[in-house]
Structures are given as structure tokens and as C-alpha cells.
Amino acid sequence: MKPILSRHIWTAFFTLSTLIFQATLAIAQDKPKPKPIIDVHVHAMKVNPNFSADLCPWFLSSMPGSIPGADAPSFINTDCARPLKAAKSNEEFQQKLMETAERLNITFVASGDAEILHRWKNAAPERVVPSIGVSPGMSVQAFEDSLNNGFYQVMGEIAPQYQGMSPADMTLDEYFGVAEKLGIPVGIHMGTGGNGMANLTSPKYRASMGNPFLLEDVLARHPKLKIWVMHAGYPMIDEMIALMGANAYVYVDLAGFIWSYPLEEIHMYLRRLVQAGFGKRILYGTDLMMWPELLETSIGVIENANYLSEDQKRDIFFNNAIRFFNWDPKKFE
Ligand SMILES: [Zn+2]
Numbered sequence: 001m002k003p004i005l006s007r008h009i010w011t012a013f014f015t016l017s018t019l020i021f022q023a024t025l026a027i028a029q030d031k032p033k034p035k036p037i038i039d040v041h042v043h044a045m046k047v048n049p050n051f052s053a054d055l056c057p058w059f060l061s062s063m064p065g066s067i068p069g070a071d072a073p074s075f076i077n078t079d080c081a082r083p084l085k086a087a088k089s090n091e092e093f094q095q096k097l098m099e100t101a102e103r104l105n106i107t108f109v110a111s112g113d114a115e116i117l118h119r120w121k122n123a124a125p126e127r128v129v130p131s132i133g134v135s136p137g138m139s140v141q142a143f144e145d146s147l148n149n150g151f152y153q154v155m156g157e158i159a160p161q162y163q164g165m166s167p168a169d170m171t172l173d174e175y176f177g178v179a180e181k182l183g184i185p186v187g188i189h190m191g192t193g194g195n196g197m198a199n200l201t202s203p204k205y206r207a208s209m210g211n212p213f214l215l216e217d218v219l220a221r222h223p224k225l226k227i228w229v230m231h232a233g234y235p236m237i238d239e240m241i242a243l244m245g246a247n248a249y250v251y252v253d254l255a256g257f258i259w260s261y262p263l264e265e266i267h268m269y270l271r272r273l274v275q276a277g278f279g280k281r282i283l284y285g286t287d288l289m290m291w292p293e294l295l296e297t298s299i300g301v302i303e304n305a306n307y308l309s310e311d312q313k314r315d316i317f318f319n320n321a322i323r324f325f326n327w328d329p330k331k332f333e
Pocket residue numbers: 157159189190230231256
């Protein structure tokens with residue numbers, strides 16, 4: 001090849017590469033934002049580096065047994081191709097969470113540590129909807145004052161099951177009364193807790209206190225209360241369906257079990273809810289703790305549910321939450 005010709009070829013090649021590069025850049029800049037997703041179940045927590053271990057999703061595929069007096073069976077495992085990395089500091093957790101929320105266009109309802117919650121809200125006011133629980137010893141008046149100051153827009157996670165208590169226990173009743181009066185939606189933990197919860201960390205935990213039917217008295221006492229059942233009352237599908245059938249304003253979220261139980265089991269449960277006609281009452285949620293990649297893991301479960309139509313997926317990811325919380329969809333565009 002003559003040198004002069006080769007120079008022309010190189011010039012042409014570089015011009016072409018530049019054009020391709022510019023076109024790619026233009027496409028990247030024009031790339032529309034992903035469709036909005038609302039995650040109704042995120043935990044704002046301080047990361048303790050000593051307890052922040054990596055995790056394999058769907059780790060409850062095996063529930064090892066043990067015997068009293070022996071070591072408690074391990075709860076979480078890392079025996080998979082690519083365990084999800086746990087954040088090692090509050091800063092890393094926040095930075096990765098916000099980066100993912102921005103990239104995937106996620107707005108999330110978060111409850112937990114007040115200091116962390118304020119930091120998150122300051123960092124991304126449009127992405128974070130603060131939620132308040134009933135902390136031990138908090139008076140009804142203090143609870144109402146907290147809601148009235150405007151920072152908190154949701155009540156949850158309320159988890160009496162870990163105390164072996166029914167959600168209908170009268171010690172909670174006045175708090176629900178406040179939420180009903182102020183039109184604040186309430187998320188109540190019902191159902192799953194993981195393998196050996198009563199032996200490992202929560203001796204008062206009672207599986208029976210996760211029965212969705214226990215909400216009937218709460219709903220009867222507070223007919224205007226907006227309740228969603230966190231973890232969809234897993235695994236009590238029949239009771240869940242019966243409760244939703246009897247109470248048109250009750251919704252469920254998919255948090256926790258969506259990334260911890262065996263995939264087939266998750267799809268069986270979700271499919272049954274949709275099959276029973278409740279596709280408009282399912283909220284997307286993760287139960288996100290210190291593993292930011294759980295956001296993508298959990299979205300993937302819904303995306304891959306081949307028994308759901310695209311419309312049904314959008315309902316779960318977004319439309320149902322908009323209806324339940326009574327939000328303006330335009331604010332999420
Ligand atoms: Zn929960």
C-alpha cells in the first residue's frame with residue numbers, strides 16, 4: 001500500500017470514528033429517563049461495618065435445621081457466583097443508593113434512623129419520602145406532632161409481630177387513629193421474618209401474629225385508614241386474598257421475600273395474587289438494607305415475570321403506588 005493512500009485511509013478512519021463517537025454521545029444524552037419506579041419499603045439505617053456482610057439473594061432456598069443448644073443455623077449465605085456487596089459505611093450506602101435511584105429513576109419510601117433519613121432527604125429531596133414508625137415510649141402526642149411538622153408523610157414500618165403482638169393490640173390503636181385522622185398511609189409488617197427468627201434474634205416473634213386476618217379489627221375500628229400489608233402476608237396467601245377481597249383499600253408490598261425466598265416460591269405467590277385479581281393492589285418494595293444492589297436484583301424479578309403483561313408490571317412498579325398514596329404522577333416524569 002502506498003504511503004499516501006494509507007494516510008487517506010487513516011484520515012477517513014479517524015473522521016468516521018469521530019462521527020460514530022459523536023453520534024453515540026448524542027444518543028446517550030438523548031436517552032430518555034427510565035420509566036419511574038416507586039419502592040415503598042426502604043430502611044434508613046446506620047451501617048455497622050462489623051455486621052455488614054455480603055449476601056446471596058434468594059438465600060432462603062435452604063433452611064437448615066439445628067437442635068437446641070447447638071449453634072444457631074446460619075441465616076445468610078455467600079455461597080453463590082456473585083454475592084451482593086454490603087456497604088461498609090453510611091457514606092458508601094448513601095452514595096450507592098442515590099446513584100442507583102437516580103440512574104433507575106426510583107423514588108422510595110424510607111423509614112428508620114432519623115439522622116440518616118434527614119441526610120438522605122437533604123441529598124435527594126425528590127427521591128425520598130420519609131416514613132415514621134412508633135418507637136418504644138413515644139407518646140401519641142409526640143407521634144402526632146412529628147407527623148404535623150411535615151417531614152414524615154407515611155407511617156411505618158409497624159412491626160408488632162416481632163414483639164409477639166397483634167396489629168389489633170389496643171396499645172397501637174390511638175396511633176392508627178392519628179394516621180386515619182391525618183390521612184397518613186400505614187405500612188404494617190405481616191408474615192415472613194426469615195429462618196429461625198424466634199431462635200436467633202427475636203424470641204418474642206410469632207408466626208401466627210403475621211396472619212392478615214388480624215387486621216380485620218383494625219380496619220373495622222378505622223374505616224378510613226389506608227393500610228398496606230408489608231411482605232404481602234407471606235406465606236398466608238389465602239388469608240391475604242380473603243382480607244383484600246373483604247377490604248377494598250388494603251394493598252400489599254412484595255418487600256423482603258422478593259429477594260430472599262426461592263425464586264419459584266416468589267413467583268408462585270405473586271402469580272397467585274395477580275391471578276386472584278389483585279394486580280392493581282400490589283406495590284413494589286424491596287426492604288432495602290445495606291445492600292444497594294438489591295434494588296436491581298428486585299427489579300429484575302418483576303421484569304422477568306413472564307406471566308405479567310407490561311401493563312401489569314407498570315402497575316406494580318408505579319401506578320398502584322400513585323393511586324394508593326394519592327400522588328401526582330406528573331411529578332415523577
Ligand atoms: Zn418487615
